[in-house]
Amino acid sequence: MAAGGADHSKARLGMLTLGPLLSFTGTAALAAGTAGDPPSELALPPAPRLPDTPPAAEASAPKPRNQRVSRITLQPIFDGNKLPLVTAELTLTELRGIEARSLETALGERLAAALRARLRSEAGTFLSIEQLRDMGIIAAYDPANLTITLSLAGEAIGTQSFTFDSEFNFGAAERVRPAGFALGVTGNLVGSRDLSAGAASQQLLYNFAGFANFGGRDGIYLSYGGTVNLAGIGRRLFERDRLIAFKDFEKSVLRVAAGDLAVGLPLIAGEADIVGVSLERRYDALQPLRNIRPTGRRQFVVERPSRIEIYANGALVQALEVNAGPVDLNQIPALSLSSNISIIIEDATGRREIDSFTLANDIELLAGGISEFSFSAGLMRKPTLGGGFAYSGTPIVSGQYARGINNIITAGGHFALMADYQNIGATFASLAPGGAVFAGASASHDQQSSETGYALSLAYRGDPLRLSELDSQLNFRIDHRSAGYRALSQVLAPEAIKIDMALDYRINLTSHLAISFGGTYLESHGAGETTRAAFAGAQIALGRVLASATARYARFGERTDKGVLATVTVPLGKSHFSTASYDSATGQARLEARRVRDISVPEFDYGMIAERGPMMDRLTGQARFANSRFNLDVELIATQPDARLGGRDQNVVNFRLQSGFAMADGVFGLGRNPGRGFVMVDKHPSLTGARVDVENSGVGRRAGQSNAFGPAVIGQLSPYRPDNIRISLLGGPAGYDIGAGEYISDPGALSGVRVKIGSDAYRSALVTFVMPDGTPVKLAEGIVRNLATGETSGVFTNSAGRAVLSQLAQGNYRVELMGGDMIFEFAVDKAAPAIIRMGTQTVEVTP
Template identity: 25%
Template sequence: MGRGPLHKSPPSVRRRSIAAVALFALFGMITLSMRVSAQSPSKASSAAADPNPHGGGTTVFLLVTLNGNTASDLAEFTDRDGQLTISREHARQLGFRASYLSRVPPDTPLSAYPRLKIKYNASLQSLSITAPFSILALATTKLGEKIDSHTVARASPGVLLNYDLYSTYGNSRASSTSGFTQLRAFNDFGVFSDSYLLQAQHIPGEPGWRHSAVRTDTTFEHSLQDKGITVRFGDTLTDALSWTRQTRIGGLQIARDFTLQPYQSTAPLPAYFGTAALPSSVQLYVNGIQQYSGKVPAGPLQLNIMPTVTGAGQAQVVMTDALGRQTTVNFPFYSTTNLLRKGLTDWSFETGYVRKDYGLRSFAYSAEPMVSGTIRHGITNSITLEGHAETSRGLTMGGLGTQLALGTWGTASASLAQSHYAGLSGSQYAIGYQLQRGPLGLGANTQRTRGDFRDVATLYGSIPVARSDSAYIGLDTGVMGSFGLNYVGLNEAGAPPSRYAGISWSKSLAHGITVSLGANQNLANRSDRTVSLGLTFNFDRGLSAYSSAVRANGVDTATVSLTKSAQNQGDWSWNLQAQDAGAQSRSASVQVSRQTQYADVNLGVTRNGANQTTYGGVSGSLVAMGGGIFASRRIDDGFAVVSTDDIPDVPVKDENRLVGNTNGRGLLLVPTLRSYQDNKVSIDPTNLPADMRIKGVNENVVPRRGSGVNVTFSIERIHAASIILREPDGTDVPLGARATLNGDPALGGYVGYDGELYVEVLKKENQLVVRGAGPDCGARFAYEAKAGTLPRIGPLVCRPLPLPAHAGTTQAKSVR
């Protein structure tokens, strides 16, 4: 407005003007405060509308639904007479593509955006937008992946001794005893392992016994689980590919170790890529079996398949949107573990001295060091490249290979290697193909050398095979049984070539009967032929019988056996067998064995013609950890020592299977945990005394490889009782009244039905004060702790405060 002429106003007018200015300023401050509050990051007041100083409109914060997906936060718009506009920054945050927004002039009403449909509800402060996915940049929803796929393993300090002992005694008075021991010491840093082969032999006619002790392996292993790397010092085996040989060395190995995160898939995962027009439910079926069920928002989705089959399979994705419309998509896939996922690298590096006369001498190593390296890398999900190189004592060998996925038609492999040693050169190549397609499986492989091909293992052992060929085909027809054909050819240095072909058939019949036929023919010697017929009978309760007739090189052999397998730990197993080889010999054997919580034992007698041998064996482990010493069956992987805080006879379970009860010190060894994987260890508190408190009954245990973990279930004895409270007139103290024990606000509780109150941390003499049920009142009572009981005390009269000094006490009445 324009200004009027200046003049002097009366005092009353001036006072009214000052008041008006003050009111206007106050209104402006309130409006500004509301605007700042509405524009705060929390946007908690959501729908408050504010004047927009730039466009003359009102700033509003709306709950936006885009193609059925509700945004997680409120979005800022400008409302100009019912027309909404949005800044490009906020539009990009909603999910619109920048290329689409660049074609829309600024301040264009949302209703005028191309290919956009909106529904604005000002009263509900909500906005619904429908847009084609081509103008949106929505994140792809990934399904079928394990959300928390990484585990964190640990180990407690401890020592373990594995042992295998075996002894024989013959009717010629020849006897022998052998043993294998492995000592492991471990903590969270790593595992030290030392193993020995022990032998003692008595030969008739010779004085005394022959003794020998040979060290087999001594190794320290340290794993970096977060990096997926394992380091080994000492005796180890070099890594190898399908076309290379392993070498036993003493030295250092650093390698990528995928077993440190077993829930991470290394092979390419078959995946379905699609788009959900509206929020939908998704089901995935693989070969007709449901593998996944879940919900997805509108937008692009990727459904990863964790295959339950190896080879070719058929997947089906069924999507049902919010309107009930159903879409079904079928697609084939091929699953194999021979390839690495795209971008994944597996590698190994070793250096050290080659072990010689393994199992015969303890410290026989080569004088010259060797170096070896292996690498595999997933170029794509269909191509994996691999390479290997090794050198020692003037010998060098290296090569490259590949694994290829041929769609749903199987996998192919190829490799080529070269070697140089002492002026001689040679090469080796290999080609292979495999296919598993439903009931059909087939494959063929050939590996051949040219010239003087050598590797490091040649310097201390045999040279590589000159030629190795194999092929097979198998078909499971269902009703007609399973058929198989195979071929094997081998050319070894210093031995004549060998070529064999075979055919087999088997069929499962009713009542647990299986029949099988087989034949093998030496293609270089027509008289070298084997034909066999076998029958297997499976009965109830682990009882089975087997009989076979074999004709090999003109000799007929008949065999019958009867076997009883243990159904539970602690049961006995046994086997009876008899064999008749015609004019050659007849033999018979009897064996019994038992698997217990503390060891595995077996005993047996065999007789072959006039020779008879009696034998026996025992294997198991001794563990010192967690304050106890335990005997167990042989432990090759992870384990745990469970403590129940000195409470004996508590049942302990591994994956809901009963392992045993804690001993008199409240300890039990759980011997069969999987390293680096989730293991559910639990206790059963059903039979615990009533005065025991348990903080938890389940623990997820992830041990390191070859190590143990101390697992403690906190169980403590409490001094507690149920108190029955009555008013002076005999009625129950009202429900919900607050009671305080011995003046401590943290103790006590609320009165329940029938005037009953549960309290803990009791003393010999106790006082309760009750408030919230009319006038404050109180009661005194005595408590006597009795193990295994939860006393019920009362009824106590809640008398007005203060309590008289001579107020009597009530003794506890103990009940179970």
Template identity: 20%
Template sequence: MRWLWLGLWAWMVMSGVLAQTPASPPPQEEELFLEVTLNGEATGLILRFTRGPTPGLRSSVQNLRELALDPALFGVAGQQEFALDQIKGLGYTYDAARQSIALRVDDALRAPVALSGRSVRTPGTATVTPGAVFNYDAYSVLGRNRSTSLTNELRYFNASGVLTSTGIFNYSSQLRQFVRFDTAWVHADPDTLESWQVGDLISSSLSWTRSLRMGGVQWKRSFDLRPDLLTFPAAALSGSAVVPSAVSLYINGVRQVETAVPSGPFIINQVAGINGAGQATLVTRDPAGRAVSTTLPLYVDTRMLAAGLTDYSVELGVLRRRYTTASFDYARSPVASASLRRGLSDSLTLEVHGEGGSGLLNGGLGALWRLGQSGVVSASLAGSGGDDSRRGGQAALGYQYLSPRFSIDLQSLRASAGYSDLGTLEGAAGMRASDRVNLNLALLGGQGLGVSLINLRAPLVPPARVTALSYSATLGWGLYLSASAFRDARDPRARGVFFSLSGNFGDRISASVSRGRQNDVRSTTITLARPADYGGGLGWGLQTVNNNGSSLRQAQGVYLGNYGQVGALVQETGGRRTSSVDVAGALVLMDGGVHAARQVGAGFALVSTDGVGGVPVLQENQQIGKTSRAGYLLVPNLNPYLGNQVGIDPSNLPLEARISSTGRSVVPARLSGVLVRFPVETYAAASVILHDAAGKPLEAGLEVLHVESGARTVVGYDGMTFIDHLQPLNHLRLQLDGQPCLIEFGYTEVKGNPMPTIGPFRCMGGQ
């Protein structure tokens, strides 16, 4: 009984104690710092994860960014943390012993690595050095019937735009006349791809409309301000690599891309090198050499616009008359014209055009529709209104398919008798009917065969129905053969046949022989020529022509130099000999002087070597000439808005010359120039021997200050130190045994020895 009471008492005591014991705390969140692998590839990162209170691991969104993963693809953008088990397509294995985690991420959760399918120059920010250019081409016929024609272009440019004017001056005993061609101010903005032109211009047009010369204002989209931009729908190929791999892309059997990619998805954008039907082969090789090949058919039409791109042009002004014969002949009534192209998708491009003036309105709608891999259909419908004689319509329908082996181009246009546009107002009759069929076949061995059928009908012009055949072949040894024949079914006399054999030989010599017959006229032409080197030099050409027994012989010589091109031509026909001279070049006003140069194209650079002449100048690593005595050379024909490599060759500089750089990437604006300086300095330096007041070499390691240049150096062994930027009188300061010390010495340039050894000079006490 006693044992029963003792047990009851113990149970009550224990119950009271347990009742007073607090409850166990809830499980706490545990921090884990784990080494991370991603799809079997070590990342080299140790990241923070958490575990608890719920099952599974949690990760911060920042971890995704550290792993170059996009949180938006995981659906956790804007969050701080997320549970790994809640993400579809994400798996993991947690190794507690090794404190590591292996993540497995599906391709759908990884942003593909973007690669470019073509190599292009990188566009840059264009710079402009204000200046002016006068391009000229003077052609003079010598002898009794002497005459001269001077074609010219005057151009002024600065950061705001370009003002340009062109014309021709004719001088002879019967005629002295100057005719202005075009005068306009152009402003282009590479950021918006827009340009404004005020003055003479050419109106916008589409494949089913006409363009006209006008005087007025034009606002348009200028894709040429970004030469690296593909405006047509370019192919994009995608793939995935399980491990880091090498990727090769072949277009029609020609390799376009060879690069390495990390594991995961990738995409190759802007696949170029194809127009029409083609075949793309994507080959992925892993480090073990295993290859996976995928072949896809492609079809690209460069006439279309990529999805989302818009091309437009708007003009307002007056029509121009008698171009090239009258300088200022414009219509009085204002006219307007506008064109718009929009890529609605990569398979559909929409076109809209409208114009009007002098009681005439014209408008139309067109489209280009890609039929998958089967070609492109084009169609347009336009109408005109005004008085009864100007009311009408025009319709066009076409189809084009291009492939490496076969191509077909079909086009048909019909317009009613009353259909009119702005060209009709100036008496330029429009086409009433036009049909075109072009068939081309690529044969084996570099041969080609073509057939063309053309039917034309227009007011005031005899109708034509022409059938043409063409054949071409590459024969080897640099020889090329071509033959063609045509006949007009509506005019039996309009027929002809032609043969030509041409080739290129060593030292850039070309030769050609052609023979033909057209409208009962037989002709034979033999030509032998060699162009001048781009870097400068002589070129020549010989030619003989025989037409039904009447012969013409001519010989031409050309010299291309830094300051332009000079050519001479001698002709003999019918027992009479004539000769002519042609001089072409440019005068450039930049950097405070006038510089003679070759004719200047869309962009150029004026290279300056700061007065040092005879320095070779390189364009894309090819010598183009040498600087003049004043130290200048103009480099013409650079690509606007792209990086152009311009440099100098320092190998011919004297030993005492010093340059900071030998090359630069130059980005000119359109029709403008850039001043590029390569300062060439004289190297004034010497090894100077320094002694103390007792005549002993100074201790190595002492710091020396060159007072004139402010540069500091140290004393080497035997009291020798190197001093640069020497002046006729120089001062050196240093501390010797805690006391200031001053050295004064003179320097005179030593010809043929740019770095002489001079001294010794004693260090004397002083400030």
């Protein structure tokens, strides 16, 4: 029996070599088959033969049996990368088939659409190598390494689609969502005092803005703010700002809001504040990563693996690697309103341009079928000189709607209705040669004045002449309003402007030289003055020195203004610059020297401005310091008026101190600007005394620290826009396991995202496992089980039997390899270091 037991242990050891590469559908399925079957002769080593003993007779040798087929899940290899798990039928030496649905899921969009549909229809069927080859899927099996390698014939390859503007690749980083309850407030203490005038000139204000979020990303948001007058005259003690509660429905791109709202109307129709409710769809607010503007699309086929580069106005905007087969480039980005797009392909045969075209776009244009709107109802805000939010009893209903008719034309309309005032109109936007054209019309009727009027607007943005390939742009607009037209406002005053026209054209002749020119025309109703103005200038870059000169002429009724504004900017080393300017029309001269602001905390910059003019001289000194907790700005201004004007000298000190507090799921922290959303990085008590540095955004800027002052609190960059957060531990225990170390903050509109670094289970153990006979436990997989909590983590051994046991806290553990066929128990003491070296340990082989 002893010998038999030893042989059985060796059989189990032979089975262990399959562990880390696959997942069994049953315990020891590959080696032992199903219950009740006799042991597979392939699973046992041949009996040893004594020296000089002749081999057994052929007649007495056992007849060969067919190898047993087992179903296993494993990750196939495609183009050097592991794919999701497939279910395969295997023997020890052959691949018999792959289940169709799991194969379709693993290959995904790499497959042609028709082939994907066929595999889905064959769900549950195991397709042989021959059947797969007929479909264009080549499968190769390596029994030595238990790997399946897949490749595709040309007819099986699906279209490789790339949508540039709407993608965000989370990669391997852990994704963290907002806390269930979060609160953030940013406050500014703003003070000013004229040292030459005494306390009478002193002012001290505290203004704040903040939010509360109930229910996380899918919950309710509340934004608020206000100003407290701590010292000074002419203001009330407290004035509140807008108070708005809203909820977002991301999938349907809808926001429902209530409170102090601004009526959303086109510029030509006017604007007003109300207290009421609104329903709106704004993609830039709720789905900023989705491109809703018409963009370029190109489809083609590549014959071999290639690199594709997309250039806009000569600048590389996208580069990607593709396999042979169809390629679909969707939503090709434009750098500006009008861009020259080139698509370059590089493969084994060389580099060549396959397409070039002009792509025009604008924020006012919507892709075909896309719509945006805003509807509101409420009471009009009273016009008050001192501010405040007091409301009349005048009800108002308003709305606007815009829809992309196709990828060229966007049309919409608006309305604002009150009992004694109405405003309706329409808007139109369309692609035009080299750019886009915009038109709007609005009509108003005011019953109190019995006046009816209209307003018309026409604009163009683009580069129709294409005088340069370096992103030049022409802007033109003309607005006309009749005398009876009244735009929506708190007072409904008659329109004073009759014609307002402007044009400017900037042409980048080279990368170092640009010219610009334009003019304006303004005419008023009644006896108002007519204004005409024109300008022309040039900008040149001489190395790092920038120089510009602009000549202008303006006529205001009977008065004229003409002169030249010259400016020179000179860098002073890597972090300083100076700018000097002179305006011959006003006789004003200005010199500024400044340190460039840092992009990582702590931030420090300062500057000096000297101004000299015909009416006064002024000298200004500025300094700023900021870290992740606060921001302090100090400014000193010395003004000396011309003695002939009879004024007095002034010496004014201004300062602004900004800081705020944040709370996420009951944890508080201090930050510079948490009032519009924040990310809080907290550390476990086991990291007391250590410092956690936090970096965010793609450039890797250090934004905050978790230290003795509490968790790191950094501002949310943008609503609904993921941000990369990277964590570094300084001064912690050697070998401390902080977990992922890189996270993707996935915020809502106004959110508090909390990340906690460290845990009780921060230790790792290094160990080499051997069998009772001293042979290493090779390539075995299993789990590490906490005997007190039942929590588990994965573990595997390499070819020498070495393993790393991670996420260990104080307590007792059991290592279970190969489904519990081999076990090893150990304990972690409270005083154990972060890295525990356990040496060589013998596993227990279970019967």
